[in-house]
Amino acid sequence: MAGTHPAHAEKIVIGYMPILNQAEAVSEYLGLYKKYGLEVELKLFQNGPASLRALLSGDVQVSEAGVVPMLNMAGQGLPVYYLTSGGITTPEYPGGTIMIRNGDTTTRSFKDLKGKQIGQLGKGTNTYFWLWNATNKFGMQRSDLKEVFVPFPQMGDLLASKQVDAVYAWPPFDTLIAKSGRGKLLVDDAAWNPYTVVNAIAVRRDWADKNPDTVKKIVKITIETNRWINDNPYKAREILGKNIKLPEDVYKTMRLSYFPRNGYQMMPSIWDFYHLMVSTGEFQAFPDPKAVFDRYWIEPARKFIAPALHDLGLQDDPTVKKALKIKLQNLPQPLEAYLAPWERDEPLRSGN
Incomplete structure (x- = not known):
């Protein structure tokens, strides 16, 4: 029926x-x-x-x-x-982070990355454009950074093997890098990207x-x-x-x-x-x-x-x-x- x-x-x-x-x-x-x-x-x-x-x-x-x-x-x-x-993301809930090697004692701020290699996800991505915000905020040129495009899961290995000096990571990969001893936090991107x-x-x-x-x-x-x-x-x-x-x-x-x-x-x-x-x-x-x-x-x-x-x-x-x-x-x-x-x-x- x-x-x-x-x-x-x-x-x-x-x-x-x-x-x-x-x-x-x-x-x-x-x-x-x-x-x-x-x-x-x-x-x-x-x-x-x-x-x-x-x-x-x-x-x-x-x-x-x-x-x-x-x-x-x-x-x-x-x-x-x-x-x-x-x-x-907000200042209380930041998103991306700049990670450096655990043994790095000379890099104390984003400005200290001038002339160094930084791993980031790739051209046309969110973090790629946010790096423009960072360099503008700190009075730097984009060419001051030597950028290496790398997927998030591979960032920790490149950092630990000294193929890059820093990486622009995203959760949960920043935590994975820190927990595995391959890197530590330099700064989160709320400094140049307060909310998005x-x-x-x-x-x-x-x-x-x-x-x-x-x-x-x-x-x-x-x-x-x-x-x-x-x-x-x-x-x-x-x-x-x-x-x-x-x-x-x-x-x-x-x-x-x-x-x-x-x-x-x-x-x-x-x-x-x-x-x-x-x-x-x-x-x-x-x-x-x-x-x-x-x-x-x-x-x-x-x-x-x-x-x-x-x-x-x-x-x-x-x-x-x-x-x-x-x-x-x-x-x-x-x-x-x-x-x-x-x-x-x-x-x-x-x-x-």
């Missing part, structure tokens, strides 16, 4: 990478996908470009995207929306427009997960650490990003990164930047995040509020010019 069979959960494929701030593992642990009636397959990709190619081809419905890929895809006019924020959006959820525009209720469920899951991680950092470290097979002594002490309690991205950070990339000459300016930001960030927030928060309820987020008072170094206009409506405490009416 009709109606006697239980409804099938909707199947969603979410692309993720083997890095620390992929909160999907926590969402799955908490049973949030089942709570919202979604059957989710978490599909592992070894790097961000592979996951985003799968998103654009339709092989996955949801993927995480870093700031550089988000801006690159927006610049190409690709049909995607950027939704809830994943982890962010590390990654956010990306969805194909056509799929999202056809499945708005599903997208709103995914947004709710992300927000609930963000709040739980902040409230349960020790258990979150365990879940995330075990998911990428880290030793217990590493995941118990590794740095953990902060996860915005209301899911909104911190728009001055995106604007700052855009102006940084343009200033290096390695990224072409948008003809109408505001229109691009509205299309890729503001309108999707109005369409999907605002209604999700209407159901879940807004929460006070002192960490985000404190960070948003910081003027970032690449913004040419006053900070207020880059605040999104939700950052001005203006109502963001949901739309369909």
Whole structure:
């Protein structure tokens, strides 16, 4: 008889990478996908470009995207929306670190790296662009650094074998380097990168427009997960650490990003990164930047995040509020010019 069979959960494929701030593992642990009636397959990709190619081809419905890929895809006019924020860095929750060898007693500050070899992830990555911030802040030229491109997992070996003098590492690899005795902290990058959006959820525009209720469920899951991680950092470290097979002594002490309690991205950070990339000459300016930001960030927030928060309820987020008072170094206009409506405490009416 009709109606006697239980409804099938909707199947969603979410692309993720083997890095620390992929909160999907926590969402799955908490049973949030089942709570919202979604059957989710978490599909592992070894790097961000592979996951985003799968998103654009339709092989996955949801993927995480870093700031550089988000801006690159927006610049190409690709049909995607950027939704809830994943982890962010702040002065209290710094991200990247400059690591030096344990026996190095002469390198006491970033300026002391002048003329030395530094291992960093590669051209076009977040840390690649953030090194521009560092050299600008400390009155150095980019050519003062002798850069060696190296994947995060190999940084400790290059440092210990003296093939480089320092590395620009990212959690959990900084902790892995320190715990293995291959290096020590020189400085964290909050000195030149006080806060930033590390990654956010990306969805194909056509799929999202056809499945708005599903997208709103995914947004709710992300927000609930963000709040739980902040409230349960020790258990979150365990879940995330075990998911990428880290030793217990590493995941118990590794740095953990902060996860915005209301899911909104911190728009001055995106604007700052855009102006940084343009200033290096390695990224072409948008003809109408505001229109691009509205299309890729503001309108999707109005369409999907605002209604999700209407159901879940807004929460006070002192960490985000404190960070948003910081003027970032690449913004040419006053900070207020880059605040999104939700950052001005203006109502963001949901739309369909």
